[in-house]
Amino acid sequence: MALPVRFILIFALMKSQMKLRVFFLALTLLFAERMFSQIPSLTEKSQISLLTCAAGDDLISAFGHTAFRVQDSVLGIDVVYNYGTFDFNRPNFYLNFVKGRLIFSLSRRRFDRFLFQYEMERRWIREQILNLSLDEKNAFFTYLENNYLPENRDYLYDPLLNNCSSVAGDILKELYGDNIVFEGSHLEKQYTFRQLVRQNLKLNSWSSFGIDVAFGSVVDRTATVQEHMFLPYYAMEQIRNTRKDGKPLLERERTVLDYTEIEQKNFFPLSPLFWFGLLFLFTLAVTYLDHKHGTRSRWLDFSLFTLTGLIGTFLVLLWVATDHTSTPRNFNILWAFPLNLFVSYVFVFKQQLPSWFLKYLWTALGLLALLLIVWLANVQIFSPVLIPLLLTLAVRYVYLLKFVQK
Incomplete structure (x- = not known):
């Protein structure tokens, strides 16, 4: 208007x-x-702080959240700068997510509107006010405002290296350079990226299992002290252990919303371990009956080979055909062997198994053995939930091997 x-x-x-x-x-x-058409100069009453929000009960919010708050009671400013904004309606959103080209944006909204969401979800918020001079506050404010410009607010999201939380450390380094020191004495140890992700998810959950399978060996390297900040809780702890110009960066800390931590619920009969264990027992029973009657259940073999082949093909595409930084060099393809998808037709269209199938089975068993070596050598860490599935494949491969030899 x-x-x-x-x-x-x-x-x-x-x-x-x-x-x-x-x-x-x-x-x-x-x-x-x-108000912000021309960036105002903050007054002595201004504060710039880091907000850390508690984890929620779904995968999107399971790791918590981080944002910046700028307030000035004299100017009537109280806004939150949120680097974790994304738009489901953006063209090709899901395709870009799969390709590793997901765009996130910096949003700006009033603090009371930001707060309302977390009050509704009953998630705690803690605020850490930064120890900055007035000139530094104004430089920080200008930086955020410039980032909020339409041509600057979008960025290429990376769940481990460039997200709403890791950007906090990046901004501090960009603004203050070597004057900012991220001390690591508060860390019990420096974890790998996979270990850090697992800390925020129930191990026996489909989300944790899916992430473990999708991640390649590249995430099994130890994260630097600053890289730990991709998780909001670690970013909050890091602010308590960061110095600027030799002085603590944290001026003071307070609780904005005080709710208890949300516990992730895990119903065992719906968990992957339950279903993989059931699959293993079922395969044992079918294999015993096959052995007793001197036959093979083609529908079971077709299902196992098709499923593992589809998963393996997807993992290869994540490795070579996307921009994801966390999915290359994924040795899960040793059990989810992509060629299983093409071999599965043998169990449907062929009454007699071809002679080359014997060599293929030896190869499949060898790949399972190689997976164990990779696991024990810590080249890549696999989900323990995978064990019943690996046993299922091993049992069926061995039986088919003996069946073909007969």
Whole structure:
């Protein structure tokens, strides 16, 4: 709406004998959107802080959240800068997610609106006010405002290296360079990226299992002290152990919302370990009956080979055909062997197994053995939930090997 039209509306409201406070409210609304058209200079009453929000009960919020807050009681500023904003309606959102080209954005909203979401979800928020001079606050504020410009606010998201939490350390380094020192004495040990992710998920859950399978061996390297900050809880702890110009960066800390930590629920009959264990017992029973009657259950073999082949093909595509930094060199393809997908037709269309199938089975068993070596050598760490599935494949491979030899 054009500016003169808004003034006409305001004066029309005044003429209708509305109360004086309504007039001032209208003026506030009129100029609110223009507050940051020119970046104001913060006053001595200003504060810049890091907000850490508790983890939620779904995968999107399971790791918590980090944002910056700028407030100045003199200027009436109290806004939150949130680097964790994404839009499901953006073109090709899901395709870009699979390709590793997901775009996140910096959003800016009033603190009370930001707070409302976490009050509704009953998730705690802790605020860490940074020990900055007035000039440093203004430089920080200008940096955030420039990042919020339409041409700057979008960035290529990476769940481990460039997310709403890791950006906190990046910004501090960009603003203050070597004057910022991230001390690591508070860490019991420096963890690998896989270990850090597992700390926030139930190990026996489909989300944890899926992430473990999708991650390649590249995430089994030890993260640096700053890289631990990709997790909001570690970013919060790091702020307590960071020095700027030899002095603590943290001025003081307070609790904004005080709720108990949300516990992730895990119903065992719906967990992957339960279903993989059931599959193993079922395969044992079917294999025993096959052995007793001197036959083979083609439908079972077709299902196992098709499933593992599909998973393996997907993992190869994640490795070579996407921009994900966490999926290359994935040795899960040793059990989810992509060629199983093409071999599976043998169990449907062939009454007699071909002669080359014997060599293929030896290769499949050798790949399972190689997986154990890779695991024991810590080249890549696999999910323990995978063990019943590996046993299932081993049992069936061995039986088919003996069946073909007969």
